[in-house]
Amino acid sequence: MANANTISSQVIDAILSQRLAPNTRLGEQDLAALFGCSRTIVREALVDLAARGIATVSPRRGWYLTEVDTEKARELYVAREIIETGLLRHLARRKQALPTAALDQIARHLDAQAEAVAGDDIPRRSYLLGDFHVCLANSLGNSVLAANLRDMTVLTTLFTMRHQTPHDAQRSYEEHVAVFEPLTRGDALAAEEAMRCHLSTWEEKVNKARDYAPVSALHTALTPAADLRGVNASLTDTAKKEPLL
Amino acid sequence: MANANTISSQVIDAILSQRLAPNTRLGEQDLAALFGCSRTIVREALVDLAARGIATVSPRRGWYLTEVDTEKARELYVAREIIETGLLRHLARRKQALPTAALDQIARHLDAQAEAVAGDDIPRRSYLLGDFHVCLANSLGNSVLAANLRDMTVLTTLFTMRHQTPHDAQRSYEEHVAVFEPLTRGDALAAEEAMRCHLSTWEEKVNKARDYAPVSALHTALTPAADLRGVNASLTDTAKKEPLL
DNA sequence: GGCTCCAATCTTGTATGCAAGATCTGCATG
DNA sequence: CATGCAGATCTTGCATACAAGATTGGAGCC
Known part of the structure; x- marks a missing residue:
């Protein structure tokens, strides 16, 4: 099928x-x-x-x-910082404004993020907040890096889920806006700095996570946090039929 | 087997x-x-x-x-420039010297390149000159980016082969040395600039190649250049048995 | 009760068979 | 000679069968 x-x-x-x-x-x-x-x-x-x-x-x-272990996570965050700030820096070097179509695409994605952050569809919120970075790379005209970035975003998500780093959706969204806003003014260097700031907060979390023992799958399964209860519920036998959909 | x-x-x-x-x-x-x-x-x-x-x-x-078409090649070169200069810039930001082991590894790779450039084993020469960039990323401690870079190097090789951009092995080797030398002095920023210079020459070639019609596979097969004769010979029926080895 | 060993079961690893589409070749036809 | 058509051939697409290793559960023994 x-x-x-x-x-x-x-x-x-x-x-x-x-x-x-x-x-x-x-x-x-x-x-x-x-x-x-x-x-x-x-x-x-x-x-x-x-x-x-x-x-x-x-x-x-x-x-x-x-x-994903902490060493690999560190590499992933460094890689993402290098690629995402590098794309903006490259835009700044070219000294030419981003096409309106590209700006519109990012703006629309941010609108969707705002809606998801305000609502209660947590899976959609998680998806969009991660997908923003891929969307940005695509809008900046590099599908090769966008594809690499998607895989890296997937892997970082796997890491943060395991380490239960509290994901402040509202703050992430605001930082995404802080990256976008300078772009509308043609100030790619400011956008680069905002992006570096956004990603470095994540890197701090990884460094913190290094101090904790990684939470095992069994541990998370047996001691579900309040906000994860809905997720774990889908793993019970009766609801197991379509875990992916 | x-x-x-x-x-x-x-x-x-x-x-x-x-x-x-x-x-x-x-x-x-x-x-x-x-x-x-x-x-x-x-x-x-x-x-x-x-x-x-x-x-x-x-x-x-x-x-x-x-x-690989020219648009994709452009993306690839931009991606490589962003990643490779970004890695060196990241090293510079950390303000800590590269471990001796890493420097040794690069030095040994450069020795091998020198030997290959002096000799007449063209496949090995091509391989090492491309592999240098992967080796560098690995030595800089990021296996994730190194893996991505390997695939990108493969794709850029596919592009340059088709467009027959003349590959000055001696010059490439010297530019690799020019990237390495500042690293031994702990001057990662100078290395970054050397790398940008090295990669930008390739980017120029892509921009030139955009003007030419891409050479078709059949075309290259039927009008072999003098220096490609050895390569094409391996595609004849009698020698076709093990084209990969 | 605790330990060991063996069989049953579950998993992936690999080959193979058949289906279906694309291409090529040769013939018939205008 | 050009063209169109049909069969032959070659290609991947996909399912399935069987092999072999890993795990698990239980029976038997100490």
Whole structure:
């Protein structure tokens, strides 16, 4: 019924929406049943996800969503800072304004974020706040870096979920606006600084997380926080039918 | 006999060594026979390469090495400049010297490059000159960006091969040294500037290449330049047995 | 009760068979 | 000679069967 591309896309969307946690098992048979196709297609999707570092296979034991350790998380945040500030710096060097169409696209994305932050659809909120960075890279005219950034965003999401760093959605949104506003004035350098500031706050969290022992999957499963109860509920047997949708 | 990983690695090595040109057909059956395994394994390797943008499948027609157009090449060069100068800039911001082990690793790679540039093993020379950038990113302590950079290097190689931009190996080597030398003095900012200079010369070439019509695979095959004769010879029927090795 | 070992079960690893679409070749026809 | 058509061939798409390792559960023994 479904092809490999839709399977991997749905897995990625589910991660960005924080509906799938790191170390989640991705059984070939389960996914095949869920998507109504054979293991061949599922394996194709899983190999794709593995190539992007999102899934990992343990021989003859099973596929699992990657568990990102603090060292890798550090690399990821450095990489994101380099790429995202670098894109804005590159824009500044070119000394030419961003096309109106690009600005509009970002503005529309920010509107959607504002709406999601005000509402109570937490998965959508998580998704949009992460997707903003990909959208920005795309608007800046570099699809190659945008694609890399998407995978990095997925991996950082896997890290922050595990370490339960409190994600202040309202603040993230405001910082996104702080990146966008200078762009409307053509001040890409100011936007770069705002972006560096935005990402460095995340980097601080990683450094803090290094001090804590990483929360195990079992631990989070058995001691659900109040705001996670809804997420964990979907893992019970009765609701297990379509965990990805 | 061989697993998917070795197949994709060998394809990548062959591209970096300029032994495989863009648009080269990667038939599942051919590769399966070549590596002594079934199409299943070959497909796994091809899906991996496709996820990294290196191979493309045309439904029911076949797999081919990606043909990189000028727009994508521009994005690739911008991406590489952002990442590689960004890594050095990040090093400069941290205001701490590169570990001796890292410097040694780069130095040893440069020695190998010098040897290859002096010798006549053109595939090895091509490989090392491209691999330097990956080695540098690794030495700078970011394996995530190093992996992304490897794929980008592969794609830029596919572009330059097609457009036959004359590759001055000696000059590339000297520019690599010019990046390394400031690092030994702890002057990462000077290294960043040298790297920007090194990459911008390539960017100029892309802008020039935009004016030319891209040379088709058939065209290069039928009008071999003197210095490419050895490469094309390996594509004749009698020597076709192991084009990757 | 606790420990060991073996069988049952579950997982991925790999090959293969068949289906279906694309291309190519050769023939018939104008 | 050009053109269109049809069969032959070659290609990937996908499902399935079987192999083999990993885990688990329980029976039997100490």
